[in-house]
Amino acid sequence: MxxxxxxxxxxxxxxxxxxxxxxxxxxxxxxxxxxxxxxxxxxxxxxxxxxxxxxxxxxxxxxxxxxxxxxxxxxxxxxxxxxxxxxxxxxxxxxxxxxxxxxxxxxxxxxxxxxxxxxxxxRPTGQAQVGAAALKVRSVVLPLDGTELSEAMIPQAGELAKRIGAELEIVGVVDPRQFSGSDMPHSDDMKGLESGYVRNQARTLSERYQVPADWEVLHGEPAEAITGYISGRRDVILAMATHGRTALKTALLGSVTAGCLRAAGVPVLMRAP
Missing domain, CATH: 3.40.50.620 (HUPs)
Incomplete structure (x- = not known):
């Protein structure tokens, strides 16, 4: 790889x-x-x-x-x-x-x-120190939401973490905006369902790729939650899929991936399906 x-x-x-x-x-x-x-x-x-x-x-x-x-x-x-x-x-x-x-x-x-x-x-800032020493990446952060699209990045994230000796961090996000009115579950129930998924993924992927793996469930708008989670950390790479070929015809790659690339301050390993 x-x-x-x-x-x-x-x-x-x-x-x-x-x-x-x-x-x-x-x-x-x-x-x-x-x-x-x-x-x-x-x-x-x-x-x-x-x-x-x-x-x-x-x-x-x-x-x-x-x-x-x-x-x-x-x-x-x-x-x-x-x-x-x-x-x-x-x-x-x-x-x-x-x-x-x-x-x-x-x-x-x-x-x-x-x-x-x-x-x-x-995404460059225009303020970073050019010529800086090589940076050791210690974590590959993989946001997952249970969809086939998000899980398509699992092999790339897992193999990269294994190859460079990094930790794999599985992140799920509970976004209340996807529910409305009486359909809104209790926030603790939402987080509980999500935590079971990301926890199981972390355990499975740790065994599969023989890397340390952690997990976290965040709350809020996904791009904001993910960028907030890694705020202040430079030794991270995000691994995220795009929305698809139609979205790629615009200047954006899908709102969450685009938002993370714009605000996270770290590279994004991305692929088009």
Whole structure:
């Protein structure tokens, strides 16, 4: 799993903010670390190569520049598929900054066209320290709600936690908004039903992947509850599925995943079904 971490860069400090996570994953998993820059014109390649080599040397990585006019996302995925077991790591914003829709067009197209393969996406802040040391990820947080869509991320989250020696945290969220009027169960009953599910999942997945696993039931709007749960923690990766191919045609990947990517301050391992 993940024999190579492929970090896509555009020369901006925004795109470099994912480097600390990518380098940490590569070190923990024993994976190769490759930095990729895609340029439109061959004339731009020498400058891009020099930039990549400087950054690669600082992280013990390999730098590769590709000249590919047109669709950058297609070029990224084509390069990724040359090495089986490659995880693409990309920021949701790059050279154009943070004033675009929540997920930039390149990152959006990479996730959408990845063929169901997970992509690690990070929303840069514009304030993070570029060139920071590799960051050790200690927890993979997996929100589950009992649906097939959420459980589709179980293999990726479990295998990642096992490979990097991290804890698996199973999170359920009780959202009162899904009930109305007389249909509203007592909050303790709601939490009790959810806790049984997440507790059993934590026990099962701990045994399956041979990793420590914990669980927690949160209360409130899911994106807010999940981001609040991990607030202040940098050593975390979220593992979440998107709503589906239709949702991917917009700038959002589904309200919960989008909300977490926007506000959690940590990378999200996501995949399109």
């Amino acid at each position: 993940y024999e190579r971490i492929l970090v896509t860069l555009d020369g901006s400090s925004y795109s470099e903010e994912i480097m600390a996570y990518a380098a940490g994953l590569a070190a923990a998993a024993g994976s190769a670390l490759t930095l990729l820059r895609v340029v439109d014109k061959a004339a731009d390649a020498p400058e891009a190569e020099a930039y990549l080599q400087r950054l690669a040397a600082a992280h013990g990585a390999q730098g590769e520049c590709v000249v590919a006019p047109g669709d950058v996302a297609t070029a990224i995925l084509a390069h990724a598929r040359q090495v089986p077991g490659t995880l693409v790591a990309i920021t949701s914003h790059g050279r154009s900054g943070l004033l675009l829709p929540m997920l930039g067009s390149v990152a959006l197209n990479v996730v959408r066209a990845s063929g169901g393969e997970p992509v690690l996406v990070y």
